[in-house]
Amino acid sequence: MSPKILILGASGQIGSELTQRLRSIHGAENVIATDISYNNIELVNSGIFERVDAQDYTSVKICIEKHQINTIYLMAAMLSATGEKFPRKAWDLNMESLFHVLNLAKEGFIKKVFWPSSIAVFGPTTPKENTPQFTIMEPSTVYGITKQVGERWCEYYHKQYGVDIRSIRYPGIISWKTMPGGGTTDYAVEIYHKAIAEKKYECFLSEDTELPMMFMDDAIKATIDIMNANQEDIKIKSSYNLAAVSFTPKQIAKSIQKYIPEFTITYNPDFRQKIADSWPKSIDDSRAREDWNWSHSFSLDDITKEMLTNLKAKAKQSV
Numbered sequence: 001m002s003p004k005i006l007i008l009g010a011s012g013q014i015g016s017e018l019t020q021r022l023r024s025i026h027g028a029e030n031v032i033a034t035d036i037s038y039n040n041i042e043l044v045n046s047g048i049f050e051r052v053d054a055q056d057y058t059s060v061k062i063c064i065e066k067h068q069i070n071t072i073y074l075m076a077a078m079l080s081a082t083g084e085k086f087p088r089k090a091w092d093l094n095m096e097s098l099f100h101v102l103n104l105a106k107e108g109f110i111k112k113v114f115w116p117s118s119i120a121v122f123g124p125t126t127p128k129e130n131t132p133q134f135t136i137m138e139p140s141t142v143y144g145i146t147k148q149v150g151e152r153w154c155e156y157y158h159k160q161y162g163v164d165i166r167s168i169r170y171p172g173i174i175s176w177k178t179m180p181g182g183g184t185t186d187y188a189v190e191i192y193h194k195a196i197a198e199k200k201y202e203c204f205l206s207e208d209t210e211l212p213m214m215f216m217d218d219a220i221k222a223t224i225d226i227m228n229a230n231q232e233d234i235k236i237k238s239s240y241n242l243a244a245v246s247f248t249p250k251q252i253a254k255s256i257q258k259y260i261p262e263f264t265i266t267y268n269p270d271f272r273q274k275i276a277d278s279w280p281k282s283i284d285d286s287r288a289r290e291d292w293n294w295s296h297s298f299s300l301d302d303i304t305k306e307m308l309t310n311l312k313a314k315a316k317q318s319v
């Protein structure tokens, strides 16, 4: 099956880079980007872009039929921090979009689905170190609840209706091309921007808050690898644990100081501290490594080097 791909929520942090990568692999004409607005000019100019609200079943279906889509990446979601401000909206967006896609797959309109889960599925009662694939999951954020419920529905739709769905639990994602929006791990992107612009950063998490993180290139690779894997190798139909590095704000600051020695960090924890405290410090992703050969490439210092080099170059271009 040669993929004809639809990306819902293509303008977001992961969606925008995933779209460009998929376009370079499969050809721009085979990757249809959609979102609720046209404000990502690069995406609009680099291939077919349609205005589609992932919560609107009819417009998703029309778009699928129009472009003869067989593969969907559902990247539209409200993340943890914004979700706590708008709990009902987070529930509606995250669950309705998933149901639309699962039902369209069940009805035979789509052959393969990617749906991202998150480390937010875990909660305060989960073992924090090397969190196992199968463990206690009592998420305390609305975002985490939607991801955990979503995982259960994905597995159900696979078992009951044979839907080919693949999913990974993303950690915090770090990228120089796109800004994250509304997550608890966003500090790990903001810090690099501030390091270059102001040589200082006030962190909204405390210095020793350790969280699992990953460079965008590794996250995109994982997403494409799991979608390319043989269906029989995808043994977990809910969502796979995925890991690369784990670090604290203090450790990322130290890594930045290797390149910008005058960089300073201060700490002023806000409501996001409680969210971060409920999440794992590190993740056991051995099942992803065994089942579909996942491996990561970027260490914390590699990430720092990539972030600072590329953000500096970008800043020079815009002068």
Ligand code: AKB
Residues within 6 Å of the ligand: 079, 080, 081, 117, 118, 119, 120, 143, 170, 171, 172, 173, 182, 183, 184, 185, 186
């Ligand atoms: C968030 O912080 O909400 C996200 C996530 C870990 O899923 N980056």
